[in-house]
Amino acid sequence: MKKLFMPFVLLLVLIISACSNEPTVKEEEKEVPSDQGKSDTITYQSENGPIEVPADPQRVILLSGYTGNVIDLGANIVGVDVWSKNNPTFADELKDVEEVSDESLEKIIELEPDLIIAGSTSKNIDKLSEIAPTVTYTWGKVDYLTQHLEIGKLLNKEKEAQAWIDDFKVRAEAAGEEIRAKIGEDATVTVIEGYDKQLYVFGDNWARGTEILYQSMKLKMPEKVKEMALKEGYYTLSAEVLPEYAGDYIVFSKYADADSSFQGTETYKNIPAVKNNHVFEMEGNGASFTDPVTLEKQLTFFKESFLGN
Known part of the structure; x- marks a missing residue:
């Protein structure tokens, strides 16, 4: 009988002790705010x-x-x-x-x-x-992906920004491999824009999808474009000399209200890329941005244009 009684008493003491300590634990929990260590x-x-x-x-x-x-x-x-x-x-x-x-x-x-x-x-x-x-x-002080990461740091969302960067790089590079496999490793691409009455050709870091095409997809730039536009980012030219800058493919950032009358000239029509239907017209309004929303839109456009999907 004593053998049964002693464990019971011991168990009762432990239960009472635990119950008596429970309010103390709760009080300590109350004293520690849930957002301790966080700042506004x-x-x-x-x-x-x-x-x-x-x-x-x-x-x-x-x-x-x-x-x-x-x-x-x-x-x-x-x-x-x-x-x-x-x-x-x-x-x-x-x-x-x-x-x-x-x-x-x-x-x-x-x-x-x-x-x-x-x-x-x-x-x-x-x-x-x-x-x-x-x-x-x-x-332009930092590249377009680093810029997004900086905005992420500013908004206290660095992890989210880095996640998009990592994912986008993989998808854009994969699309580039697929495009190069179709058009050839040596095929060249020129990015032009008509704005107001001016015509421009772009290097590899001046928006209009240039970062995707040249940096991520690793598509090639015509030598004349490298010579005149790569360093400054863009170069203003006349429609008469456009054939010298035209690659095998042309991406045309086009504004609806810009002067695009040069497209009706024989000089333009005789450019090989034009004859081969290798001119892809992209909405110019908004193309000068290099943010994730714009880049996702441009990536889709390039995949549809080059690959037809």
Whole structure:
């Protein structure tokens, strides 16, 4: 009987002891907030030095060409520049977003931003910084993928930005291999654009899909384009000399209101790429952006154009 009683007493003591300690544990838990160690702000290392920005910005204003980066990372946008507002690629996402500029300070104040992203050449940076933390970027200072990663760091979404970069590189390079297998390793591609009354040819880092075509897909550039456009990024030329720059394939970034009368000339019609139906016309409005939303659209366009799928 004693053998049975002693374990029972011991068990009872343990239960009472545990119960008496339980409130103490709960009190300790109450004293430790669930978000301990977290902050409402982070320090972002901008090109102009460290700046304190919201850890989770809720009202972002963009005065430069990084709108698609912010859209891709899911931050709420309340104001954008005119180029972004008129970009058909962003039409759905920006339909209720206000158009602003670096000079519409009163309008920006009314929008109550908690973060402003501008270009290094934007006006009124000091005044904008008084309204909300303002981060500037120099266009072209870093490559297009690094730029997206920087936006990711700024928005406290570096992992999400890096995940897209890694995935996009794999898909774009795979598409390039497929395209080169079809058109030949030595086939050349020229990217041109008609804007206003000017005609341009582009190097490998001036948007219009050039980063995808030349950097990711590793398609070849005509020697004349290398000579004149690679260093500066673009080169202005006349329609009369276009045949000298034309590759086996031409990607034409075309604006509906631009002067494209040169396409009716014999000079243009006699270009081999034109004769072979190797000219792919791409919507010019919006093609000057290099963000994930635009790049995804361009990647699809190139795959459909070169591969027919």
